[in-house]
Amino acid sequence: MNRVILSVSLWITLLAAMQPAPLLASKKKAAKEKDSLQAYLKELPPPAVSAAAISSGSLYTPSGLLADPFADHKAHQVGDTISIQITESTTIAQSGSLASQRAFSHNSAVTGVGGTSPSFLNPLLAANSSTKLTGTGTTASKNSLNTTLTAEVVAVQPNGSLVLEARRHLLANHEHENVTLRGVVRPADISSGNLVYSYQLFNLQLEVKGKGVISDSVRQPNIVMRTLLKWLGM
Numbered sequence: 220m221n222r223v224i225l226s227v228s229l230w231i232t233l234l235a236a237m238q239p240a241p242l243l244a245s246k247k248k249a250a251k252e253k254d255s256l257q258a259y260l261k262e263l264p265p266p267a268v269s270a271a272a273i274s275s276g277s278l279y280t281p282s283g284l285l286a287d288p289f290a291d292h293k294a295h296q297v298g299d300t301i302s303i304q305i306t307e308s309t310t311i312a313q314s315g316s317l318a319s320q321r322a323f324s325h326n327s328a329v330t331g332v333g334g335t336s337p338s339f340l341n342p343l344l345a346a347n348s349s350t351k352l353t354g355t356g357t358t359a360s361k362n363s364l365n366t367t368l369t370a371e372v373v374a375v376q377p378n379g380s381l382v383l384e385a386r387r388h389l390l391a392n393h394e395h396e397n398v399t400l401r402g403v404v405r406p407a408d409i410s411s412g413n414l415v416y417s418y419q420l421f422n423l424q425l426e427v428k429g430k431g432v433i434s435d436s437v438r439q440p441n442i443v444m445r446t447l448l449k450w451l452g453m
Contacts, residue, residue, distance in 0.1 A: 293413050294381060295406060299372045303385060303400065305417040307425065311360040323348035364427065368400055380405055383420070394431030400424065 294301040327344035370385035380403050387398040402420030409415050417423060 293406070293409050293411070294372050297372050297375060300413075301370050301372065301381075301383065301404075301409065302412075302414045303368045303370050303383065303402075303417060303420075304414060305364055305366050305368060305400070305425070307365075307417055308363045309361070312358070314357045315355070317352065317354045319350075319352040321348075321350040364425070366398075368398065370400065376403070380421075392431075395429065397426075397428045399426045 323346070325344065325346040368385040368387055370383040372381045373384045374382040376382065383400070383402050383404060385398075385400040387396075389396040389398075400417075401422075401424040402417075403422055404415050404420050408419045417425070
């Protein structure tokens with residue numbers, strides 16, 4: 220009887236200890252999300268604070284709601300944002316062929332010794348060589364990227380051109396993807412909808428990096444694995 224009571228008390232204690240585990244896990248998850256939000260907010264650049272305009276007796280203020288109803292809201296200064304339509308496609312195809320052939324033949328003989336023609340000296344030397352090489356090779360590569368990013372004006376050049384930078388971090392199905400874009404655009408190339416295409420950017424730098432299940436399966440093995448595969452003939 221005592222053993223039964225002891226077993227029941229142990230089960231009750233275990234159940235009581237395991238019950239708040241989901242609550243503890245949810246609190247940890249909420250704390251982690253809060254920490255990631257704080258880290259994200261710290262990475263953002265501080266907003267530019269403009270000094271309030273002092274108006275001496277005038278009803279007009281430059282920072283008023285309807286102060287400039289005909290203003291152009293396209294990006295033109297540091298901190299402004301602009302949409303970039305990326306339409307990049309690269310296709311490379313190469314092919315080559317090689318055909319080479321070479322033949323060599325040499326004969327040497329003693330036609331006569333003391334008025335006779337000994338058979339063991341004829342031919343004295345006979346050599347033949349032939350080499351033939353034929354090869355073909357073909358390579359093809361095609362890359363395409365179509366997406367839309369929102370960039371920030373990080374600098375303005377003396378001629379008025381805008382230096383843009385855009386970043387995107389995507390996590391889906393344990394696959395990380397980082398996209399970084401930098402370029403220079405003329406204000407005249409920006410459309411009325413505050414949009415510019417990637418082929419209008421000067422000195423375009425576009426970098427796409429991925430890490431995860433897919434990228435690991437197509438990445439080249441390390442040097443130790445490559446040496447082992449080469450030694451096994453695979």
